[in-house]
Amino acid sequence: MSEHPQLPHQSQPAPPPQPSSQPHGQTPPQPPPGAGLPPGYTPAALSPTEERNLGMVAHLVPAVLLPLSAGTPGFAGSLVIYLMYKDRGPFVRQHAANSLNVQIITAILLVASSVLMLVLIGFIAYPLVIIVATVIHIMGAVKANNGEWWQPPMTPQIVR
Secondary structure, X not given: OOOOOOOOOOOOOOOOOOOOOOOOOOOOOOOOOOOOOXXXXXXXXXXXXXXXXXXXXXXXXXXXXXXXXXXXXXHHHHHHHHHHHOOOOHHHHHHHHHHHHHHHHHHHHHHHHHHHHHHOOHHHHHHHHHHHHHHHHXXXXXXXXXXXXXXXXXXXXXXX
């Protein structure tokens, strides 16, 4: 067996506290927000192709989910794209906002159609609203894929 020599434990005294250059009660100046963060935390601008693709996806997700789910989860897809990419390019921001606006108006019309089901006209209006909203989203997806700026018809600008 070999023995390892034991070194005596050497402890170093703590350095004396440094005098503060700040008057008592004031906090030292803080670095600006975002200083020292890795570059991955700052939103990078998207390429035109990425903006077109994301603008198209912002319209396609609700266009697919509207007929499949009777209208509700398509809003989430548009909202996620808007919140994640709104600061990374004006084109994707505009198309995601347009998609959200269409979804908001669609939700209002679907609620109104649900109430109108009491007088039976809502049974016609509800699927009609879903069909029209799906067509508007498909038109928006085509326009976004072509790189065209587009304002959906019959849709006020609630989200900008």
